Amino acid sequence: MLSKNQIKEIQSLHTKKFRDQHQQFIIEGIKSVMEVLESKATIIEQLIGTEDFIYPLKQKLIAAGINHTTVTDDILKKISLQNKPNKVLAVCKYFELENKHIDFDKNFTFYLDDIRDPGNFGTIVRLANWFGIDTIYCSPTSCDKYNPKVIQSSMGAFIRVKVVYSELSDLVKDTTGINVYGALLHGENIYGQKLKNGLIVIGNEANGISDDNQRFITTSLTIPSAQNNGTESLNAAMAASIIASEFFRQLSH
Amino acid sequence: MLSKNQIKEIQSLHTKKFRDQHQQFIIEGIKSVMEVLESKATIIEQLIGTEDFIYPLKQKLIAAGINHTTVTDDILKKISLQNKPNKVLAVCKYFELENKHIDFDKNFTFYLDDIRDPGNFGTIVRLANWFGIDTIYCSPTSCDKYNPKVIQSSMGAFIRVKVVYSELSDLVKDTTGINVYGALLHGENIYGQKLKNGLIVIGNEANGISDDNQRFITTSLTIPSAQNNGTESLNAAMAASIIASEFFRQLSH
Numbered sequence: 326m327l328s329k330n331q332i333k334e335i336q337s338l339h340t341k342k343f344r345d346q347h348q349q350f351i352i353e354g355i356k357s358v359m360e361v362l363e364s365k366a367t368i369i370e371q372l373i374g375t376e377d378f379i380y381p382l383k384q385k386l387i388a389a390g391i392n393h394t395t396v397t398d399d400i401l402k403k404i405s406l407q408n409k410p411n412k413v414l415a416v417c418k419y420f421e422l423e424n425k426h427i428d429f430d431k432n433f434t435f436y437l438d439d440i441r442d443p444g445n446f447g448t449i450v451r452l453a454n455w456f457g458i459d460t461i462y463c464s465p466t467s468c469d470k471y472n473p474k475v476i477q478s479s480m481g482a483f484i485r486v487k488v489v490y491s492e493l494s495d496l497v498k499d500t501t502g503i504n505v506y507g508a509l510l511h512g513e514n515i516y517g518q519k520l521k522n523g524l525i526v527i528g529n530e531a532n533g534i535s536d537d538n539q540r541f542i543t544t545s546l547t548i549p550s551a552q553n554n555g556t557e558s559l560n561a562a563m564a565a566s567i568i569a570s571e572f573f574r575q576l577s578h
Numbered sequence: 579m580l581s582k583n584q585i586k587e588i589q590s591l592h593t594k595k596f597r598d599q600h601q602q603f604i605i606e607g608i609k610s611v612m613e614v615l616e617s618k619a620t621i622i623e624q625l626i627g628t629e630d631f632i633y634p635l636k637q638k639l640i641a642a643g644i645n646h647t648t649v650t651d652d653i654l655k656k657i658s659l660q661n662k663p664n665k666v667l668a669v670c671k672y673f674e675l676e677n678k679h680i681d682f683d684k685n686f687t688f689y690l691d692d693i694r695d696p697g698n699f700g701t702i703v704r705l706a707n708w709f710g711i712d713t714i715y716c717s718p719t720s721c722d723k724y725n726p727k728v729i730q731s732s733m734g735a736f737i738r739v740k741v742v743y744s745e746l747s748d749l750v751k752d753t754t755g756i757n758v759y760g761a762l763l764h765g766e767n768i769y770g771q772k773l774k775n776g777l778i779v780i781g782n783e784a785n786g787i788s789d790d791n792q793r794f795i796t797t798s799l800t801i802p803s804a805q806n807n808g809t810e811s812l813n814a815a816m817a818a819s820i821i822a823s824e825f826f827r828q829l830s831h
Contacts, residue, residue, distance in 0.1 A: 444697070448816060455812055457804020482809050516827045548823065551710020551830070556735050559708055563701060563819040566812070570801065570820040571827075574769045577804070 327373070327394060327404075335373070335404040335416060341469045348419040350471035354411040360481035361415065362391075368420045368484075374413035375401060406473045419471065422487040427460050429503045433522045433572045436493055436505075437463035438538050439529040440561055446470070447478030448562040449527070454482035456573045462524070464538075465490045493526065493538045505543045507534050508564050510557075512545025515568060520575045527565050580626070580647060580657075588626070588657040588669060594722045601672040603724035607664040613734035614668065615644075621673045621737075627666035628654060659726045672724065675740040680713050682756045686775045686825045689746055689758075690716035691791050692782040693814055699723070700731030701815040702780070707735035709826045715777070717791075718743045746779065746791045758796045760787050761817050763810075765798025768821065773828045780818050 327335075337343035338351050349370065352358055355378065361369060362382075372379075372386065372393040379386070379395045386393045401410045427434060435453060440446050446468040453461050468475060470488040479486075497503055504523025510533070526542060528534035534542070548559065548567050559567070580588075590596035591604050602623065605611055608631065614622060615635075625632075625639065625646040632639070632648045639646045654663045680687060688706060693699050699721040706714050721728060723741040732739075750756055757776025763786070779795060781787035787795070801812065801820050812820070 448813060451809060452812065452816060454807050454809040455801075455803045457807050478813075480809070480813075485808050548708075549826070549830075550708045551826075554707050554710050555738050556704060556707040556733070558733075559705065559819070560701060560731075560733075562816065563705060566816040566819045567823040570823065573802070573804075574824075577802075 327396060327400060332400070332404055335414075338416065339406055339473065341472070344419075344469070344471050349416055350419065350476065351406070351473050352415045352417055352476055353405060353407055353413070353473060354477065355413055356411075357477065357481055358413045358415050361417070361484060362389075364481075364484055366420065366484045368417040369415045370418050371416040372413065373401065373404065373416070378412040407477075422485075425459050425487070429500060429523050431522055432458070433520075433525060433569075433576065434458045435461045435463075435565065435569075436496065436524045436526045436538075437461065437467050438493065438526055438534050439464050439466045439532070440527065441468055442530055442561070443468050443472040443474035444478045445530065445560065445562040445565075446472070447475040447480075447483070449565050450475070450479040450486050450488065451482040452562070452566055452569055453486045454479075456569050457577075458486065458569075460487040460489060462489050462491055462493075462496055464492065493524075493541055496524070497541050503543075505541045506568075507539065507542035507545050508568060509534065509542075509545040509547060512547040514549050515546045515571050516549065518544065518546065520572050522576065525565075525568055525572065527561055527568075530561050580649060580653060585653070585657055588667075591669065592659055592726065594725070597672075597722070597724050602669055603672065603729065604659070604726050605668045605670055605729055606658060606660055606666070606726060607730065608666055609664075610730065610734055611666045611668050614670070614737060615642075617734075617737055619673065619737045621670040622668045623671050624669040625666065626654065626657065626669070631665040660730075675738075678712050678740070682753060682776050684775055685711070686773075686778060686822075686829065687711045688714045688716075688818065688822075689749065689777045689779045690714065690720050691746065691779055691787050692717050692719045692785070693780065694721055695783055695814070696721050696725040696727035697731045698783065698813065698815040699725070700728040700733075700736070702818050703728070703732040703739050703741065704735040705815070705819055705822055706739045707732075709822050711739065711822075713740040713742060715742050715744055715746075715749055717745065746777075746794055749777070750794050756796075758794045759821075760792065760795035760798050761821060762787065762795075762798040762800060765800040767802050768799045768824050769802065771797065771799065773825050775829065778818075778821055778825065780814055780821075783814050
């Protein structure tokens with residue numbers, strides 16, 4: 326059972342203000358929750374699920390000392406952000422992945438310049454993980470990494486990829502000779518470029534890369550399209566996927 | 579003003595059953611609606627917007643003979659599927675793009691095998707448009723092409739890309755020697771393959787390509803990942819983006 330106050334407190338985690346205040350966030354759905362349960366991350370503070378989810382796991386949860394509560398479908402729906410919640414939700418504490426030194430001469434990674442859509446953001450976290458990128462960077466104006474939709478669309482990758490909020494100027498200031506690639510509409514054809522390690526800047530969904538950040542770009546890249554196709558852009562996560570794939574193809578093979 | 583009955587009828591278009599019954603669907607938001615208004619597609623039957631959207635366009639709408647209604651934000655929110663509707667919604671009639679003969683020896687295109695997520699579906703429509711693909715194919719079990727989220731995530735591309743529902747077996751039965759590529763987890767490394775034109779089968783988000791359809795695959799393709807990354811898959815739209823890009827890179831350059 327959850328008290329009215331507990332329900333309210335969990336609902337409050339839907340917004341960044343209260344997540345920051347409580348230093349807690351939400352993971353939803355069987356797949357994501359099981360992935361965290363089975364990982365080494367000890368971040369779950371409370372697991373709230375329907376009886377058919379909790380019951381078969383009960384001994385395991387007790388052995389692991391994980392606080393758990395059985396609720397009805399109706400209560401789960403109340404505390405969930407999803408239209409059709411999938412049996413379980415976990416309240417987790419904020420955590421920090423190990424701070425690894427990233428050598429931009431030996432790795433490529435993303436700098437997200439004001440990516441606002443949590444689906445795009447989480448998808449890029451998942452993508453980074455796929456291609457072995459440990460750490461991604463983003464502007465302080467970008468989406469909150471603990472946004473429930475970021476967590477959901479990262480499909481568990483949020484426990485493996487570190488997200489660092491930083492101004493691009495701070496990131497590149499002590500690094501001379503770093504390659505800063507920018508995804509732009511009128512850059513060099515990416516297929517014809519000999520790509521090197523460095524930072525790949527992905528711009529805001531509507532406005533692209535800010536003028537302030539364009540100053541740091543050493544090579545502009547464009548994904549070519551068929552002529553006169555009538556589509557003016559790809560979405561940020563699709564563009565990031567194609568670009569990461571091309572870097573991986575050229576640099577890891 | 580909209581009557582209660584009109585509001586109900588528009589709301590009913592949120593579900594496929596009533597879309598099929600009325601042969602109507604919904605486009606939402608300034609960007610998508612403007613794109614259709616400015617295209618040659620004469621599919622808008624009723625345009626419903628807030629005063630600040632309708633007023634500056636009024637003369638143009640009258641000249642074009644487009645039925646339009648001004649509503650309050652509250653009414654727009656009632657008929658919209660979005661949490662924050664963006665000033666306008668258009669009720670459109672079902673339409674058919676011209677039936678082009680697609681020669682699979684001279685073009686590559688997608689076959690979506692039971693893609694259920696409307697965001698993925700619409701994103702793939704947008705992707706197809708970017709790379710100049712006129713027609714995509716999908717299993718009859720796939721998402722409805724008129725689903726409002728498909729329309730929204732295609733970002734206008736739905737008026738340029740034809741979507742044909744067909745069993746894969748019917749599609750390939752009269753075509754000998756057609757290349758049927760399948761995106762699978764344990765196929766050939768896509769970067770090392772000399773790709774040819776043909777059909778690219780993208781499987782269901784959870785279950786991949788059905789056994790029935792795997793029979794028709796002539797080459798299995800896999801997007802390589804970094805070792806031990808812990809992420810078991812990319813999402814369908816990301817995988818489709820990377821694969822389409824690699825086909826385009828090899829075949830159009």
